[in-house]
Amino acid sequence: MTADAEVKETARVEAxxxxxxxxxxxxxxxxxxxxxxxxxxxxxLSLGEALLRQWPSFLGYVTSFATILVMWVNHHRxxxxxxxxxxLFLYLNGLLLLAVAFVPFxxxxxxxxxxxxxxxxxxxxxxxxxxxxxxxxNLLWRYASADNRLLGRSIRESDRDRIxxxxxxxxxxYLIAFLLAFVSVPASVGLCAALALYFASSGSRHGPEExxxx
Amino acid sequence: MTADAEVKETARVEAxxxxxxxxxxxxxxxxxxxxxxxxxxxxxLSLGEALLRQWPSFLGYVTSFATILVMWVNHHRxxxxxxxxxxLFLYLNGLLLLAVAFVPFxxxxxxxxxxxxxxxxxxxxxxxxxxxxxxxxNLLWRYASADNRLLGRSIRESDRDRIxxxxxxxxxxYLIAFLLAFVSVPASVGLCAALALYFASSGSRHGPEExxxx
Amino acid sequence: MTADAEVKETARVEAxxxxxxxxxxxxxxxxxxxxxxxxxxxxxLSLGEALLRQWPSFLGYVTSFATILVMWVNHHRxxxxxxxxxxLFLYLNGLLLLAVAFVPFxxxxxxxxxxxxxxxxxxxxxxxxxxxxxxxxNLLWRYASADNRLLGRSIRESDRDRIxxxxxxxxxxYLIAFLLAFVSVPASVGLCAALALYFASSGSRHGPEExxxx
Amino acid sequence: MTADAEVKETARVEAxxxxxxxxxxxxxxxxxxxxxxxxxxxxxLSLGEALLRQWPSFLGYVTSFATILVMWVNHHRxxxxxxxxxxLFLYLNGLLLLAVAFVPFxxxxxxxxxxxxxxxxxxxxxxxxxxxxxxxxNLLWRYASADNRLLGRSIRESDRDRIxxxxxxxxxxYLIAFLLAFVSVPASVGLCAALALYFASSGSRHGPEExxxx
Numbered sequence: 001m002t003a004d005a006e007v008k009e010t011a012r013v014e015a016x017x018x019x020x021x022x023x024x025x026x027x028x029x030x031x032x033x034x035x036x037x038x039x040x041x042x043x044x045l046s047l048g049e050a051l052l053r054q055w056p057s058f059l060g061y062v063t064s065f066a067t068i069l070v071m072w073v074n075h076h077r078x079x080x081x082x083x084x085x086x087x088l089f090l091y092l093n094g095l096l097l098l099a100v101a102f103v104p105f106x107x108x109x110x111x112x113x114x115x116x117x118x119x120x121x122x123x124x125x126x127x128x129x130x131x132x133x134x135x136x137x138n139l140l141w142r143y144a145s146a147d148n149r150l151l152g153r154s155i156r157e158s159d160r161d162r163i164x165x166x167x168x169x170x171x172x173x174y175l176i177a178f179l180l181a182f183v184s185v186p187a188s189v190g191l192c193a194a195l196a197l198y199f200a201s202s203g204s205r206h207g208p209e210e211x212x213x214x
Numbered sequence: 215m216t217a218d219a220e221v222k223e224t225a226r227v228e229a230x231x232x233x234x235x236x237x238x239x240x241x242x243x244x245x246x247x248x249x250x251x252x253x254x255x256x257x258x259l260s261l262g263e264a265l266l267r268q269w270p271s272f273l274g275y276v277t278s279f280a281t282i283l284v285m286w287v288n289h290h291r292x293x294x295x296x297x298x299x300x301x302l303f304l305y306l307n308g309l310l311l312l313a314v315a316f317v318p319f320x321x322x323x324x325x326x327x328x329x330x331x332x333x334x335x336x337x338x339x340x341x342x343x344x345x346x347x348x349x350x351x352n353l354l355w356r357y358a359s360a361d362n363r364l365l366g367r368s369i370r371e372s373d374r375d376r377i378x379x380x381x382x383x384x385x386x387x388y389l390i391a392f393l394l395a396f397v398s399v400p401a402s403v404g405l406c407a408a409l410a411l412y413f414a415s416s417g418s419r420h421g422p423e424e425x426x427x428x
Numbered sequence: 429m430t431a432d433a434e435v436k437e438t439a440r441v442e443a444x445x446x447x448x449x450x451x452x453x454x455x456x457x458x459x460x461x462x463x464x465x466x467x468x469x470x471x472x473l474s475l476g477e478a479l480l481r482q483w484p485s486f487l488g489y490v491t492s493f494a495t496i497l498v499m500w501v502n503h504h505r506x507x508x509x510x511x512x513x514x515x516l517f518l519y520l521n522g523l524l525l526l527a528v529a530f531v532p533f534x535x536x537x538x539x540x541x542x543x544x545x546x547x548x549x550x551x552x553x554x555x556x557x558x559x560x561x562x563x564x565x566n567l568l569w570r571y572a573s574a575d576n577r578l579l580g581r582s583i584r585e586s587d588r589d590r591i592x593x594x595x596x597x598x599x600x601x602y603l604i605a606f607l608l609a610f611v612s613v614p615a616s617v618g619l620c621a622a623l624a625l626y627f628a629s630s631g632s633r634h635g636p637e638e639x640x641x642x
Numbered sequence: 643m644t645a646d647a648e649v650k651e652t653a654r655v656e657a658x659x660x661x662x663x664x665x666x667x668x669x670x671x672x673x674x675x676x677x678x679x680x681x682x683x684x685x686x687l688s689l690g691e692a693l694l695r696q697w698p699s700f701l702g703y704v705t706s707f708a709t710i711l712v713m714w715v716n717h718h719r720x721x722x723x724x725x726x727x728x729x730l731f732l733y734l735n736g737l738l739l740l741a742v743a744f745v746p747f748x749x750x751x752x753x754x755x756x757x758x759x760x761x762x763x764x765x766x767x768x769x770x771x772x773x774x775x776x777x778x779x780n781l782l783w784r785y786a787s788a789d790n791r792l793l794g795r796s797i798r799e800s801d802r803d804r805i806x807x808x809x810x811x812x813x814x815x816y817l818i819a820f821l822l823a824f825v826s827v828p829a830s831v832g833l834c835a836a837l838a839l840y841f842a843s844s845g846s847r848h849g850p851e852e853x854x855x856x
Contacts, residue, residue, distance in 0.1 A: 012656060012718055014226060019664025022233025026241065026315045027668065034322045037330050047323075047332030051339070062312070069308040073301065076226055087715065091842060094711040098704070101668045108676045109689075116679050118689025125693070200305060228440060236447025240455065240529045248536045251544050261537075261546030265553070276526070283522040287515065290440055414519060442654060450661025454669065454743045462750045465758050475751075475760025479767070490740070497736040501729065504654055628733060 013093060014079050020097045021072040024104060028061050028068075031108045060111035063193060064103055070200045071100060071133065081159070082144050083152040092143055096136040102129060114185070123181035123188045130192055131178050134170030141167055170195075227307060228293050234311045235286040238318060242275050242282075245322045274325035277407060278317055284414045285314060285347065295373070296358050297366040306357055310350040316343060328399070337395035337402045344406055345392050348384030355381055384409075441521060442507050448525045449500040452532060456489050456496075459536045488539035491621060492531055498628045499528060499561065509587070510572050511580040520571055524564040530557060538617070551609035551616045558620055559606050562598030569595055598623075655735060656721050662739045663714040666746060670703050670710075673750045702753035705835060706745055712842045713742060713775065723801070724786050725794040734785055738778040744771060752831070765823035765830045772834055773820050776812030783809055812837075 035050040043050070075096075106126040113122040144150040145160050173195055181188040249264040257264070289310075320340040327336040358364040359374050387409055395402040463478040471478070503524075534554040541550040572578040573588050601623055609616040677692040685692070717738075748768040755764040786792040787802050815837055823830035 012660065012721075015229060015657060015660045016664050016714060016718075018226065018229045018233055019660055020668050022230050023237055023665055023668040024671070025311070026234050026237040027672065029238070029315055029318050030241065030244070030672070032319045034319070034326050036326065037332075040332065047327055047335040051323075051335070061316070065312050065315070066308075069305070069311075072230060073304050073308075076230075076304070079226070087842075090715050090718070091711070094708075094715075097667070097711075098707050101671055101707070102703070104671050105674045105676070109693075112676050112678065113689055118679075118682065121689040121693070200301075229443060232440065232443045232447055236444050237451055239525070240448050240451040243452070243529055243532050244455065244458070246533045248533070248540050250540065251546075254546065261541055261549040265537075265549070275530070279526050279529070280522075283519070283525075286444060287518050287522075290444075290518075293440075414515075443657060446654065446658045446661055450658050451665055453739070454662050454665040457666070457743055457746050458669065458672070460747045462747070462754050464754065465760075468760065475755055475763040479751075479763070489744070493740050493743070494736075497733070497739075500658060501732050501736075504658075504732070507654075628729075 024101045025068045056114040057111045060107045064107040067196045084150040092140045099133045119185045123185045127177035131174035134174045238315045239282045270328040271325045274321045278321040281410045298364045306354045313347045333399045337399045341391035345388035348388045452529045453496045484542040485539045488535045492535040495624045498624050510578050512578040520568045527561045547613045551613045555605035559602035562602045666743045667710045698756040699753045702749045706749040709838045724792050726792040734782045741775045761827045765827045769819035773816035776816045
């Protein structure tokens with residue numbers, strides 16, 4: 001197989017993954033319900049009041065959008081290091097996409113039940129989904145990076161090990177978020193949000209100066 | 215990082231952004247409601263009459279389609295100038311996409327309430343969304359263009375400054391549209407439509423001759 | 429602007445257009461309604477009978493899928509000839525995409541009303557949408573091909589004129605389909621289907637041998 | 643037509659196909675219903691119980707996601723061998739996409755009726771859809787590979803024949819699954835799942851070592 005065919009193969013996995021990430025992130029808007037005129041009359045609310053009462057939906061929209069975006073940025077970053085693919089790699093990536101494409105569902109469950117008796121279950125489903133994603137991310141990266149199996153030849157060992165260390169935190173941290181759901185819903189959801197910020201910021205710590213250097 | 219890897223990185227941000235723009239623009243059709251047979255009977259309308267009474271939905275479809283299209287053309291144009299990415303840039307772009315992907319919701323709210331007591335709130339939400347988009351566009355461009363941080367080396371200073379000036383109008387103009395919503399709904403929506411035309415036309419003022427020149 | 433930047437620009441219009449075409453074509457499945465268990469009981473039907481009674485939906489799915497596919501193949505073919513873009517071209521292409529993305533709506537209207545009093549209106553809306561698409565295709569092609577404005581230098585005049593002639597048929601033929609809707613619904617829908625086949629076949633008349641030649 | 647134009651043409655068919663595959667796979671999540679608060683009260687269930695009772699939906703989500711993913715990996719693999727396109731090829735590929743984009747519907751039907759009297763019909767529709775996909779895959783590959791019509795010059799005959807043999811199994815096996823639906827629903831669905839694993843594994847049998855070799 002020529003070097004050219006390799007580039008083409010990676011390109012198509014990225015295109016497919018980008019498709020799933022961008023569709024999952026855009027479908028989130030379909031969850032937001034437009035209050036109907038009849039609805040407002042029967043509940044005696046103005047449109048503004050009705051929209052304000054939907055705050056858990058808007059919070060869910062922003063949180064899930066941010067989380068999927070951070071996942072995409074990290075996926076994107078991995079693929080700047082990965083140069084080759086294999087069938088097993090494609091399926092591990094598919095497992096990750098399965099969980100990413102699922103995110104709109106736990107988000108909708110959380111938004112619908114944040115204020116009722118189901119809130120602990122909803123938060124557990126929410127954190128549990130991210131726990132699964134963290135596991136799948138680690139599987140994908142461990143498989144691709146072991147013995148530089150699918151990485152470019154020019155990658156520095158320190159870069160590889162830095163990513164391995166950063167990803168290792170995910171499963172444990174999201175497992176804690178999952179368990180916290182049964183104790184305190186705000187603590188569980190807050191930890192999920194903090195982890196999104198952590199994965200966003202630890203990537204940008206090295207910032208534009210490094211990434212943009214030619 | 216080689217020049218080649220840079221091109222690849224920009225390509226994937228564009229692919230992801232194109233995904234979000236094209237999905238958001240295509241999801242708009244899901245808002246259009248097909249009048250059911252039972253519905254027509256109970257309201258004593260023919261299919262043609264029922265469809266005509268849905269005019270605010272069709273107006274909303276066309277307006278939002280046009281606005282997202284203009285945003286995409288402008289995004290596309292920015293990326294002919296931007297050659298590098300950074301983590302912060304990816305998140306600023308993500309913030310913009312968050313607002314773009316949200317557009318179907320205020321559009322649906324406006325279509326549903328254009329003719330009732332909620333029209334001012336609906337128009338304010340609509341113009342407010344575009345105000346947020348204008349702010350995010352400016353953040354993205356200022357970040358990318360300051361000191362030519364992420365631009366190609368061959369860009370002319372005059373081109374860069376022309377874009378900066380053109381984008382500066384956005385936040386102020388959409389803020390006016392937002393405030394107008396509380397005074398006159400048609401004036402607010404009309405200003406939004408006029409601004410879409412402005413951003414469409416000011417880009418094409420230089421027209422095919424310039425853009426297509428080899 | 430370098431030749432390289434030109435290729436990139438066309439690539440992104442194609443990516444965006446492909447996004448809209450592929451999303452519109454895939455969203456069609458969301459129209460298909462799954463008969464619920466309660467529904468079957470109340471209507472005294474087996475699942476098989478209920479699915480068979482939904483035949484206009486399945487017909488609509490296949491017809492619209494085929495039509496959007498043919499449109500995409502033709503769009504794809506145009507872009508093998510078009511090498512440059514301009515702002516006006518982007519907006520003309522956007523007008524075409526507006527109509528393509530709209531197709532799921534008239535399809536759903538036709539499927540819902542094929543067997544009731546609204547069938548003529550539904551067929552007129554259906555054929556009318558394709559009439560608009562034919563007009564927009566002609567605008568796009570005329571603009572791009574006049575004086576070879578946006579075409580590659582190596583294009584043969586005969587190829588260009590063949591396309592111009594083939595496209596010229598569209599608006600007239602779909603206008604006839606639109607008018608036929610008020611006389612005979614099957615004739616109108618049948619003409620639309622025949623035209624899809626025509627635009628599919630006249631493209632492939634020259635077939636694999638020609639297209640695949642290196 | 644230059645070699646360059648050829649690459650571009652294949653690239654766009656792949657982009658369009660990737661779009662349809664990734665959208666169909668991501669739309670599956672829209673089928674999953676969020677139990678509402680009112681719903682839980684009226685049925686006297688906790689959120690956790692209500693979610694557990696939806697197990698056929700989750701099973702359907704995972705099965706269809708896996709099946710579409712396997713189809714995509716196989717489609718992807720075919721296109722590493724196919725270098726040229728033709729109009730007929732585009733339409734055969736379109737026929738395949740028609741069936742792939744349809745998958746969410748039989749999945750939803752199966753999930754909705756797995757536990758009631760419609761289960762045999764639902765399983766037959768499910769297996770029947772995969773039967774159609776298997777037929778279309780064979781048509782596409784036979785057309786492209788006959789006399790190496792659209793394949794690269796460097797393809798080994800043994801590779802081509804291995805694919806032909808592997809695909810030949812599909813139609814017969816899915817026909818058996820279709821017929822089994824009228825005898826035993828679990829046997830039919832189980833065979834579909836087993837076939838997805840077969841098509842996944844027989845591709846990866848040669849595994850990373852071979853595929854990743856430069």
